[in-house]
Amino acid sequence: METNAPWPLAVAWDWMEESARSADAAVRGTDSWVPPVEEELVLAARASALSQWYPFTSHNYLRFVDGPAAFWMPGAQDDGNELAGSISFDTGGPESRPVFRVWSGLLLRKPDPVLVLATPNAVEAVDALVELLPAHDVESRP
Template identity: 35%
Template sequence: MSDSLSDSLSEAWDFQAEAAAEQDDLCRLPGRSWVPPILSDLILAARHTSLSRYYPFTSHATLRFGTGPRWWLGDGEVLTVAIALVPEGRYLVHTRTSHDGLPLAELETASAGEAAAKAEQLVNAVG
């Protein structure tokens, strides 16, 4: 990928896959990070769902999705559904649909596929 800001969904997912592999390698080093080395599995699982129609990005050990490649500039919006990496190699699917804007936990699991499927279900339920 020549530019991480590319408009191509496929390139955005490729970029995330490469970045996840690098992050996982760093997280495997003893004492390097509390983040478990499970992001690559999550990117792969999410890419095989209808979540692949959104632009993936990570923030604070969380996989998030945007409707446009430059959501931070107003080119799209960030979805309310996200999947966080949590200690002990687990994923936490959460939404920001509570009245106070705080995340609501929807599922905690050790399975990347299960986490991606739950996120997909929640996104599809919203619209």
């Protein structure tokens, strides 16, 4: 792969899985507000209709862009579009248990994102995000 060539979608997902596994290992066994559930969330998203988009994490949110154009990716032109929905994860559940929160809207932009669902189940959160996004944004790949 050329240095300035965009990442193929499968490579982006492979990298996201490895990054999530590393992030989980870094917080496992610590007293962090970030629980070691990022890999679980990424695997659930990759097994869903969300797998057609390029994933990234930011501020403990799993987010998506419609192409390999995000500024941090090789060959990017910063002209990709972020999907207007995301899933956050933290230890804000009962007894400080991990919780996934599904958000409608764009993080750190106006209007503020709206909380749609809070659940301890990554697959449930992914399914809610798939349902939340417009049908033209999330379609099953062949």
